Amino acid sequence: MTQELQIELNGVDKHYGAFHALKDIQLAIPKGAFVALVGPSGCGKSTLLRSIAGLETISGGEMKITDEVVNNVPPRHRDVAMVFQSYALYPHMTVIDNLTYSLRLKKTPKAEARKIAEEVAATIGLENLLDRFPRELSGGQRQRVAMGRAIVRRPKVFLFDEPLSNLDASLRVHMRKEIRALHDRLGATSVYVTHDQIEAMTMADHVVVMRAGVIEQQGAPLELYDRPASQFVAGFIGSPAMNFVDGVTNADGTAVTLEIDGAPELKLPRQVACNQKVTVGLRPEHLSISAAGQGTITTKISVIESTGSTTYVGAGDTGKITIVLSERRDISVGDTIDLSINAKDIHLFDPHSQMAI
Numbered sequence: 001m002t003q004e005l006q007i008e009l010n011g012v013d014k015h016y017g018a019f020h021a022l023k024d025i026q027l028a029i030p031k032g033a034f035v036a037l038v039g040p041s042g043c044g045k046s047t048l049l050r051s052i053a054g055l056e057t058i059s060g061g062e063m064k065i066t067d068e069v070v071n072n073v074p075p076r077h078r079d080v081a082m083v084f085q086s087y088a089l090y091p092h093m094t095v096i097d098n099l100t101y102s103l104r105l106k107k108t109p110k111a112e113a114r115k116i117a118e119e120v121a122a123t124i125g126l127e128n129l130l131d132r133f134p135r136e137l138s139g140g141q142r143q144r145v146a147m148g149r150a151i152v153r154r155p156k157v158f159l160f161d162e163p164l165s166n167l168d169a170s171l172r173v174h175m176r177k178e179i180r181a182l183h184d185r186l187g188a189t190s191v192y193v194t195h196d197q198i199e200a201m202t203m204a205d206h207v208v209v210m211r212a213g214v215i216e217q218q219g220a221p222l223e224l225y226d227r228p229a230s231q232f233v234a235g236f237i238g239s240p241a242m243n244f245v246d247g248v249t250n251a252d253g254t255a256v257t258l259e260i261d262g263a264p265e266l267k268l269p270r271q272v273a274c275n276q277k278v279t280v281g282l283r284p285e286h287l288s289i290s291a292a293g294q295g296t297i298t299t300k301i302s303v304i305e306s307t308g309s310t311t312y313v314g315a316g317d318t319g320k321i322t323i324v325l326s327e328r329r330d331i332s333v334g335d336t337i338d339l340s341i342n343a344k345d346i347h348l349f350d351p352h353s354q355m356a357i
Helices: 045-053 097-106 111-125 139-151 167-187 197-203 221-227 231-236
Strands: 003-017 018-031 034-038 059-067 078-082 155-159 190-194 204-209 212-219 243-250 256-260 265-267 276-282 288-290 297-306 311-315 321-325 336-340 346-349
Touching: 003 045, 018 045, 018 167, 018 212, 034 045, 034 197, 045 078, 045 155, 045 190, 045 204, 078 139, 097 111, 111 139, 139 167, 167 190, 167 197, 190 197, 197 221, 197 336, 204 221, 204 231, 212 221, 212 231, 231 276, 231 346, 243 321, 256 276, 288 321
Parallel strands: 034 190, 034 204, 078 155, 155 190
Antiparallel strands: 003 018, 003 059, 204 212, 243 256, 243 276, 256 265, 276 346, 288 336, 297 311, 297 336, 311 321
């Protein structure tokens, strides 16, 4: 059965003068999906979100919301609600007044507006804060008010523009769980912009990786992690980032020789072009320390960082290779270690196009 689409973008472009901010964006978002737009600063993710909201006018292509072309529809008629990084609360209004503001604009009777706002406040844990002003709230509470103000409108689509970037690390973890739970409870369609790939991976059903105004790859979070289409996606998805090492495939394309530490040879999961220069991708969490003489890469430890539950090891010159260990090991800086990796966990990229091989 075909899923009902809430948002469709077909060949969407956005120009700011000579600057091409969005390039031929193709994106279909099913009703009820949670989609994360992720990428480095300046990649176009916020421009794309603002274009969906109608805060930016697209230069070309077609945009639909619930099968209606909205290219020239003003923001107030698109039935979307946006939650900003800055909260954008009215400082002179109490929480209840902030929550009911959009309802009052629609001439909703005062008693009905308050009833709706109180129900929303109870859903997001604000029921005891209704008479407070924004200045009397914590960052997390302000973000809840901003979310509540979006919820009372009962929109077709929720748009989140880096809503957690002003919060401390522990509160971000807590709030991302709250936002996802709220999304599921409301059966909402959500588009969420973030530069934090951990947020994208843990919250979204579908992740869209952007780079320089282009969608580099999109798919389920684990699909992007397991099968990155390019070196950029491979390096962006996963924490710590994937290790990249120059290499050359052997005469029959069944192994690759790394251009580091004595040129060790690694078997490949499949046959590739022979005698070809490649970039080899090795995820830190897929590397393990083996008994002496039992590994495939011999190198020296240059950095050790422990968080208690996890140890990050930098090996090779200037910590060129990162290894993540979930168990504690009796190792020290300067030690020579052997590293092993399964053939199935090796990624290969063309050094010129940077696309996966």
